[in-house]
Amino acid sequence: xxxKVWIILGILLIIAIGFAIYFEFNNNNNNNGDYEAQRTxxxxxxxxxxxxxxxxxxxxxTTEGDNTANETNQSQNQTPNEVKEEKKEYKEExxxxxxxxxxxxxxxxxxxxxxxxxxxxNTTVKNGATFSFCNTVGKATSQKGYQEADVYDHDGNKTKGxxxxxxxxxxxxxxxxxxxxxxxxxxxxxxxxYVPYVKKGKDAAxxxxxxxxxxxxxxxxxxxxxxxxxxxxxxxxxxxxxEI
Numbered sequence: 055x056x057x058k059v060w061i062i063l064g065i066l067l068i069i070a071i072g073f074a075i076y077f078e079f080n081n082n083n084n085n086n087g088d089y090e091a092q093r094t095x096x097x098x099x100x101x102x103x104x105x106x107x108x109x110x111x112x113x114x115x116t117t118e119g120d121n122t123a124n125e126t127n128q129s130q131n132q133t134p135n136e137v138k139e140e141k142k143e144y145k146e147e148x149x150x151x152x153x154x155x156x157x158x159x160x161x162x163x164x165x166x167x168x169x170x171x172x173x174x175x176n177t178t179v180k181n182g183a184t185f186s187f188c189n190t191v192g193k194a195t196s197q198k199g200y201q202e203a204d205v206y207d208h209d210g211n212k213t214k215g216x217x218x219x220x221x222x223x224x225x226x227x228x229x230x231x232x233x234x235x236x237x238x239x240x241x242x243x244x245x246x247x248y249v250p251y252v253k254k255g256k257d258a259a260x261x262x263x264x265x266x267x268x269x270x271x272x273x274x275x276x277x278x279x280x281x282x283x284x285x286x287x288x289x290x291x292x293x294x295x296x297e298i
Contacts, residue, residue, distance in 0.1 A: 150233035151291040154251040162201035163219035187267040210247035228258035241268035
């Protein structure tokens with residue numbers, strides 16, 4: 055009798071263990087399914103983000119492409135003018151040249167003449183345009199390197215002023231301009247006292263804001279002003295720029 059009881063208990067234990075193993079197996083399968091579903095969903099989201107990134111990249115590239123196209127169109131629109139400017143060539147012809155002797159050894163005056171010649175040199179005056187000495191050279195200031203040298207006041211008295219010596223450059227230019235009939239002088243002022251570097255009546259005094267030297271270029275071509283000094287003289291030439 056006892057043996058039968060033990061057999062039945064053993065069978066029930068085996069059955070219980072079997073059910074336990076069965077339920078545990080089912081639970082594991084369900085959990086794995088959820089994980090796979092979650093992983094698939096995550097991958098789908100990532101793929102979706104990748105697609106969006108791809109779309110955004112494509113849109114950006116398209117925009118850049120449009121900008122490039124616009125730049126290309128602008129470049130194409132500008133090219134003819136730029137090429138035309140690059141292809142412009144000029145034949146230079148000297149119309150006149152004039153030199154004046156520097157009588158003073160004053161270093162400040164020599165300094166001022168050099169600065170003014172360098173500023174004036176290679177100035178181009180378009181055909182039909184009016185040249186202004188004061189507007190081209192500007193005001194004589196210590197910031198530009200100008201120093202005080204001899205100048206005449208309104209009463210003909212010699213005094214010191216920034217830019218002393220500039221009038222020799224303007225007077226040299228004036229005489230060079232007088233040699234070209236197609237250049238019309240529209241403003242010129244005489245000094246209040248004698249100057250030794252030009253004949254009487256051939257000088258051109260300048261003072262920024264009051265006295266200026268002006269002329270109109272009616273030559274039919276642009277002109278270029280060449281100005282230089284070697285410390286002994288001032289030389290200015292008028293060059294015609296004839297387009298080839």
